[in-house]
Amino acid sequence: MLLEVQGLCVNYGHIEAIRDITFGVEEGTVATLIGANGAGKTTTLKTISGLRKVRAGQILFDGKDITQLPPYERVLMGLSQSPEGRGVFPGMTVRENLDMGAFVRKDVKTAAYQQDLDRVYDLFPRLKERQGQAAGSMSGGEQQMLAIGRALMAKPRLVLLDEPSMGLAPKLIQQIFSIISEINAQGTTVLLVEQNAAQALKRAHTAHILETGEIVRSGTGHELAGDDAVKAAYLGGDV
Amino acid sequence: MDFGALFGSFDNFASFTMGGLVFGAIYALIALGYTMVYGVLQLINFAHSEVFMYGTFAVAWTFVLLHGTGDANWSLGKALPILLVALVAAMLASAAIALVLERVAYRPLINKNAPKLIALISAIGASFALSEAMGLRDRFAKWLGVDDNLANYVSPKKARDVYTNPVTIEPHKLFEVGGYNVTDVDLVIVLAALVMMFALDQFVRRTRFGRGIRAVAQDPESAALMGVNSTRVVQVTFLIGGLMAGVAATLYMMKIGATRQSAGFLLGVKAFTAAVMGGIGNLRGALLGGLVLGVMESWGAAIWGNEWRDVVAFILLVLILLVRPSGLLGEALGKARA
Ligand SMILES: Nc1ncnc2c1ncn2[C@@H]1O[C@H](COP(=O)(O)OP(=O)(O)OP(=O)(O)O)[C@@H](O)[C@H]1O
Numbered sequence: 348m349l350l351e352v353q354g355l356c357v358n359y360g361h362i363e364a365i366r367d368i369t370f371g372v373e374e375g376t377v378a379t380l381i382g383a384n385g386a387g388k389t390t391t392l393k394t395i396s397g398l399r400k401v402r403a404g405q406i407l408f409d410g411k412d413i414t415q416l417p418p419y420e421r422v423l424m425g426l427s428q429s430p431e432g433r434g435v436f437p438g439m440t441v442r443e444n445l446d447m448g449a450f451v452r453k454d455v456k457t458a459a460y461q462q463d464l465d466r467v468y469d470l471f472p473r474l475k476e477r478q479g480q481a482a483g484s485m486s487g488g489e490q491q492m493l494a495i496g497r498a499l500m501a502k503p504r505l506v507l508l509d510e511p512s513m514g515l516a517p518k519l520i521q522q523i524f525s526i527i528s529e530i531n532a533q534g535t536t537v538l539l540v541e542q543n544a545a546q547a548l549k550r551a552h553t554a555h556i557l558e559t560g561e562i563v564r565s566g567t568g569h570e571l572a573g574d575d576a577v578k579a580a581y582l583g584g585d586v
Numbered sequence: 587m588d589f590g591a592l593f594g595s596f597d598n599f600a601s602f603t604m605g606g607l608v609f610g611a612i613y614a615l616i617a618l619g620y621t622m623v624y625g626v627l628q629l630i631n632f633a634h635s636e637v638f639m640y641g642t643f644a645v646a647w648t649f650v651l652l653h654g655t656g657d658a659n660w661s662l663g664k665a666l667p668i669l670l671v672a673l674v675a676a677m678l679a680s681a682a683i684a685l686v687l688e689r690v691a692y693r694p695l696i697n698k699n700a701p702k703l704i705a706l707i708s709a710i711g712a713s714f715a716l717s718e719a720m721g722l723r724d725r726f727a728k729w730l731g732v733d734d735n736l737a738n739y740v741s742p743k744k745a746r747d748v749y750t751n752p753v754t755i756e757p758h759k760l761f762e763v764g765g766y767n768v769t770d771v772d773l774v775i776v777l778a779a780l781v782m783m784f785a786l787d788q789f790v791r792r793t794r795f796g797r798g799i800r801a802v803a804q805d806p807e808s809a810a811l812m813g814v815n816s817t818r819v820v821q822v823t824f825l826i827g828g829l830m831a832g833v834a835a836t837l838y839m840m841k842i843g844a845t846r847q848s849a850g851f852l853l854g855v856k857a858f859t860a861a862v863m864g865g866i867g868n869l870r871g872a873l874l875g876g877l878v879l880g881v882m883e884s885w886g887a888a889i890w891g892n893e894w895r896d897v898v899a900f901i902l903l904v905l906i907l908l909v910r911p912s913g914l915l916g917e918a919l920g921k922a923r924a
């Protein structure tokens with residue numbers, strides 16, 4: 348297991364946002380968390396990245412306990428995230444945002460770095476056109492592309508994507524999901540949070556359903572996509 | 587009211603303007619400390635005035651240590667070797683105070699997610715504690731049993747009185763502009779401040795660490811997700827503010843030649859005013875705000891008399907904020923375009 352989450356509990360004041368969550372992500376796979384609004388998906392990802400305090404439980408990355416590590420040390424270990432709501436740096440250019448994604452990399456001047464940059468520009472040609480534009484003046488969808496591209500520039504072993512299809516046009520959503528499969532094929536492990544459950548389940552090797560802070564079902568993406576209860580609750584009937 | 591005092595001759599006008607620029611440059615350097623900490627933490631480091639004040643004492647004590655207590659009147663050239671040592675000492679002293687403040691008065695509160703108001707109160711407390719501690723330095727010296735050999739570092743009279751630098755730096759005319767003599771001291775002060783500002787601006791805009799600082803200012807959570815060590819960024823921000831205040835302290839001692847335990851207060855308030863006027867969180871705004879404030883108050887003092895200097899300075903602040911609530915240059919450190 349590349350990532351193991353064991354008995355994780357996180358509170359906001361007295362509110363229990365997530366309770367006793369346990370799941371794992373196998374290296375080289377795509378895993379997905381799906382669930383209704385407020386189920387605790389974002390909280391789970393933020394906690395894995397170290398932005399939320401853990402009340403109980405453990406997070407292991409590559410077998411090492413990272414529960415108490417500050418966020419930047421987790422990034423150094425190969426964990427990156429494209430956060431919900433994009434979180435691009437509004438006053439920096441597109442190119443500077445991508446460079447920020449590679450903040451922990453030591454090879455910024457090398458050809459390998461240029462290659463990764465080109466790969467992101469290949470995935471999102473729009474970002475290349477807009478290299479010098481301030482990220483804050485990009486459209487919502489463009490910012491979403493930037494947030495994903497930025498997360499990839501870290502060359503992570505595990506990338507956490509929080510609703511990457513949010514705010515994108517249907518055609519782009521399709522494209523984002525193929526990109527997710529593509530980066531996974533290139534060796535990056537993916538943990539995906541999605542409202543677009545049908546697409547997420549189709550791509551995911553493993554899937555977990557979160558309800559009010561607890562995991563209520565786990566299985567392969569294929570199993571859950573075929574499950575009647577899941578269909579009724581998250582897939583709007585037929586897929 | 588006497589507009590003739592300012593506009594009567596070019597000589598007068600140039601002299602008040604230059605005088606204003608000299609103080610404006612010092613305000614601007616101190617203002618950097620306020621504006622950078624605000625940019626990164628959205629918090630007013632009220633105790634920054636004391637960071638400056640400790641720097642001024644470091645300068646005076648360096649002269650006592652290397653020259654002695656005998657009064658002397660030196661040219662800038664003669665004072666330069668000791669002045670350079672004093673500059674280093676002031677930068678170290680101010681930076682040390684700034685780092686201690688961060689560690690003791692702020693970090694524990696930030697880690698507990700305390701409201702900004704609490705941090706401000708903590709800062710005000712730290713400010714008084716530091717200033718009053720300097721006013722009690724004779725007691726500290728006595729407790730430490732260093733009365734005799736270190737008495738010179740304390741004060742000739744009482745620790746709260748004005749402490750004069752033994753060496754007065756006599757300005758010399760460098761060149762003349764329309765009847766006004768530009769002196770070496772004034773020119774060095776303005777140039778030194780501009781060079782420091784430029785260096786800092788480049789550091790924040792061009793270096794990897796500078797980009798990290800801007801990232802934390804724009805979106806602390808995203809910055810953490812990119813692998814920026816925000817604790818380190820905050821520390822370096824305080825450190826830079828301290829170093830700049832140390833430079834300001836040295837320039838101030840070159841010009842004024844005396845300090846006291848309460849010297850930080852008015853300078854601090856003026857520098858804070860400069861930072862807000864330029865647009866708090868904005869580095870170039872701090873420079874502009876400092877220079878505008880310095881020149882305006884100097885002109886005001888020429889027209890209405892010196893006792894009106896501070897009145898003019900703060901009325902100016904109110905007026906500028908009424909017209910441009912976000913300050914002259916607006917945008918914060920983080921939002922500044924690349
Ligand atoms: N900063 C916060 N302070 C207080 N409560 C919070 C905070 N962030 C989240 N919560 C609460 O924690 C619960 C889980 O929120 P979370 O953002 O993890 O949900 P989510 O599954 O990502 O929802 P969505 O699909 O709407 O993004 C919610 O009840 C939410 O109100």
Ligand SMILES: [Mg+2]
Pocket residue numbers: 388389390431
């Ligand atoms: Mg969410």
